[in-house]
Structure formats: structure tokens, C-alpha cells
Amino acid sequence: MTRWIPALVLVVLAACAPEPDSAPPATETPVVAKDDGLAALVPPQVAQAGKLRVGSNIQNPPNNFYAEDGKTPIGSEVDLITAVAAKLGLKAEHQDMAFSSLITSLQAGRIDVTMAAMNDTAERQQKIDFVDYFTSGITIMVRKGNPDGIKAPQDLCGKAVAVNLGSSQEQYAKTFPCPTGSIAVTATDSDTQNQNQLRTGRVTAILNDLPTAVYVAKTAGDGQFFEVVDAAPINGGPYGIGVNKSTPQLATAIQKALQALIDDGTYRKIMDKWGVTQGAIAKATINGR
Secondary structure (H helix, E strand, C coil): CCCCCCCCCCCCCCCCCCCCCCCCCCCCCEEEEEECCCCCCCCCHHHHHCCCEEEEEEEEEEEEEEECCCCEEEEEHHHHHHHHHHHCEEEEEEECCCCCHHHHHHHCCCCCECCCCCCCCCCHCCCEEEECCCEEEEEEEEEECCCCCCCHHHHHHEEEEECCCCHHHHHHHHHCCCCCCCEEEEEEEHHHHHHHHHHHCCCCCCEEHHHHHHHHHHHHHHHHHCCEEECCEEEEEEEEEEEECCCCHHHHHHHHHHHHHHHHHHHCCCCCCCCCHHHHHCCEEEEEC
């Protein structure tokens, strides 16, 4: 669900679980010390709990996915929110849930923040606030060899496309102005299911974020299953850590902690570790300001 802002992006969005033989980078995650001044900004109820409850949809590498044990969350977003929490004297605690339920879970107070390659859009800002941490854009992933000759979004008109339910890609595909034959959209909460549909030819393409699509194309079937269409990312915009509008002080604490990590180089090390430096930012903002 991104806003259709003109693109100046590069990189990511969410969408495909890795094959079992894919492996995370070996680089160690930087150790982050608590900053007492920043920790003092954390709302009392969160500080007293000692943890930051993070709602995520843990299935889109390299942003967030499970390690080989099938239960330990890893990825660029996992490392980043863990570092932010540590800076604030907290421990990040991930809760895996459907992408489409993240905002309602945040509004209901079941989690403290969301972090799941979610685009910061004007529409979503009506419901929650965002601390922006990355730049992303939609990309097209097809079967290896691109048998249907997909080169641009208009080539998808009249064809079936898989997307994540409730995502920017779903909205984009459903509203794309095809001259004839609209895009047939299949929306699921399972990246694995979407990949299986593409591999078996039930859909022509998957719309996803660039970093995820690139990662999956390189790792699934040792790089023999998929490829990313060589075209500029679509509708570039920021990813944001979602925060309940009832806790603006938490948004401020996270924004300042993230900026501190950017300034001391920790943020860049995390981006380098996961190969997603194309979408790195220089300034952490709240709702793009």
C-alpha cells in the first residue's frame, strides 16, 4: 500500500520466503549500548516492561525471515529494530502475524510497533504514525528466462499476478490503468504460496519490493527459479516503523535512537550486512517530516 509518489528509490518490499538452502550473511550484528538520555524518552509502560513488542510478517527476506531453526527471526529489519531497542534500554520481542492485521493489532495495543516493510503512506498516516527507516519501490519478479516477455507493468494487463494481501502491490495491481484486459490479482498472506504459483505458471509474475525480489531470485533453487525484470522500481517511497498515535513519545524516542544509529555508523553496518544499502537513508523522520 504505497502512495503513488514519483520514484526516487531503490530497493525493497516484501514478498517471498527463501528456499531452505538460502543462508543469511555471516557478518556479526553490531553490539549497541543503552543511551540513558534516549531511554528516558520511552513511555513509562514500555520502559517498565523492558521490551518492545514488534509486530511483523516474518516471511520476506532479507527484511525479516526465520533462521534455519524455523523459530529465530533474522534479517535487516530484525537487526535494526533490535539495535533501536537496545539503544533505548529495551529488548525487541517479535510477534509474527498476517500483514493485513498489523495496523489493527497496533491500534488495539497488542503490540508497541510494527516493522514489516510497510510503506509510510498518507492513507496509513490517518491511522498510525511512522518512523521512516528505508526507501523502497515495487518490482516485478518472473520465472527464470522471463518466458512471457514481461518488460513493464503494462505487459501484465490481461495476465494473472500474485501479491501479498493488504500490500501496496495489491492496490497498485488492482488500480493499474490497463487499456484492455485488467490485471488478474491473486492476493495471499503466504509468500511461499505466491512463489509456488509463479513456479507452476498459475501466475505470470509476483509484484514485490526490490530487495526481497532480488534476494529470492538469487537464492531460490540456487538462482534457477526466478529473475527480476530489469526496470526502475515503481512508486518509490519510505518504509516506516509503525507507532500508535496514542504514544507519540515512543515515536520520538525511536526516531532519535534511529538517528543516533545512523550517525554512529551502526545503521550502515546493518544495511551492508544484508546487502540493502541502496535503500539506506541519512535522516530518520516521523511521517516524512
